[in-house]
Amino acid sequence: MARRVLVMGAAGQLGRQVCGRFASSSWRLIAADVVAAGGADLALGGLGAAAALEALQEKLRGERLDAVVNVAGGFAMGSAQDAEVLDNTKAMVESSVYSSVLAAHLAAKALKEEGLVILPGAAAAWGPTAWSLPYGLSKVAVHHLVRSLAAEGSTLPKGAKTIGLAPQILDTPQNRAAMPDADRSTWASLEEVAEQIERWCADPQLVQSGQVYLIDKAPGQPAGFEAKDPL
């Protein structure tokens, strides 16, 4: 029987790649995003937890998920002095934190035992981020969710695991445009990350619950994934 995965942030750059990878590996894919666009077939924008769960269960028809993968996120700058710092914080919290809390809730209700939850962290969360309060605080909150969902009493199904994924920088069209002169030999490709995500979801034995995996890449080498304590 085909395995089932819920991908959140499915319409984003990484999300589309992840969805493609699951689809080509014969998973039954539920692709969710704030709007039903860019390949997403479950629109979660503006839905509360109860309505989102109901919409998901309609698609699951009594089955349960093998994995919940949230790659929603985005990026925002903003130091304390920045006039946009509060608005950017709200945007980052909504895309990274609220989506991850919803992912946790949907996993608690609809994941199989020994299933896997993957949440969108960031390498920046391991240190202060004076240059971006919105990005840093949102990703720190996601890292805290990872350790909390892996802890005793998380209410996830028995044996379920939760990990975070912490890119330093990914090779996206946006990053290429923003940093045209940068050395891209250390940028992990979306394909590499999507492939690793599918591999983990197919065999959650490969991961250590409660860890955040730093995505690292040396020039000319494939991307590496290093398990680290979230905070």
Next chain:
Amino acid sequence: MARRVLVMGAAGQLGRQVCGRFASSSWRLIAADVVAAGGADLALGGLGAAAALEALQEKLRGERLDAVVNVAGGFAMGSAQDAEVLDNTKAMVESSVYSSVLAAHLAAKALKEEGLVILPGAAAAWGPTAWSLPYGLSKVAVHHLVRSLAAEGSTLPKGAKTIGLAPQILDTPQNRAAMPDADRSTWASLEEVAEQIERWCADPQLVQSGQVYLIDKAPGQPAGFEAKDPL
């Protein structure tokens, strides 16, 4: 010349105590909260950063603040399975995180050099919080703000310091009602905390910027304040 302090969360239990303490120590007090009630004279609810700054500057009439104290916060339970977990997350993020980002912005714009910023952390943020994702992730985000605002490039005025305040449990009417049989001899009183806050604001040399102060209390002893790394 009287020193000036902005207290955010002024209408709450701790906020009222803090305002009282500043007022009786001859500070010029600007008491802010989401609504102008319970002693608050600056209503910030629904205001963006620009409007909040304008409202503050109208009260400051060209002067600058010696301290910004945010004691907004609250408490919410909510494990992953809880139907209210997303709504409770939004409430906690709004009260603790957005207020703290706004406090940071107002401090960047209106604090004096060598002034002090105090933000509302929590002892719970030093570990996983499976029992409350909303509370834990919000307070972790605040602790991250503390370390980021104390870091190089924070854009706060020169020499300004930022600390967090991390209560385990405070002696409030709500906590008494929620835990009628608890041993209250280890609960710090609001008076003790308010007194310490005023002392720090009067002499920021007493604090180490970037630290979060754990409020601890042994039975029969005054409350202690222990500086700890935020994360």
